[in-house]
Amino acid sequence: MIKAIIIDDERGAYINLNELLSNYCKNIEVVGYASNTTEAESLINSEKLDLIFLDINMPQETGIEFIKRLWPINFEVVFVTAYDEYALKVFKLNAL
Numbered sequence: 001m002i003k004a005i006i007i008d009d010e011r012g013a014y015i016n017l018n019e020l021l022s023n024y025c026k027n028i029e030v031v032g033y034a035s036n037t038t039e040a041e042s043l044i045n046s047e048k049l050d051l052i053f054l055d056i057n058m059p060q061e062t063g064i065e066f067i068k069r070l071w072p073i074n075f076e077v078v079f080v081t082a083y084d085e086y087a088l089k090v091f092k093l094n095a096l
Contacts, residue, residue: 003047005032007040007063008055008080017053017080037066049075056081 004021008014014033021028031047034040036058044052054063056079061069067077 002028002050003031004028004051004053005034005040005043005047005049006030006053007034007037007058007066008053009035009058010055011035013055013080037061037063040066041070044070044075051076051078053078053080055079 006014006017008017014035018030018033021030028051031049032043034043037060040052040054043049052075054067054077056063063079063081067073
């Protein structure tokens with residue numbers, strides 16, 4: 001089982017992603033949710049995670065700034081966003 005968390009400041013986006021994962025990705029277990037990077041860092045430090053789903057556009061600290069601050073990391077990251085202008089920024093981080 002892949003242990004994951006979702007980090008997104010929009011609760012509706014979290015609910016939608018969580019539902020999609022539970023319906024179509026049975027091998028991913030969402031073990032937590034954070035609405036900001038402070039909560040996320042706490043979850044990351046308390047859980048052994050394989051994967052995080054990380055919103056890029058969040059208040060206080062963007063998802064990109066958050067990952068740069070935590071680097072190096074020992075889990076995979078899936079960037080999620082509703083804004084296509086952030087794609088170039090994550091591609092510069094070697095994101096696929």
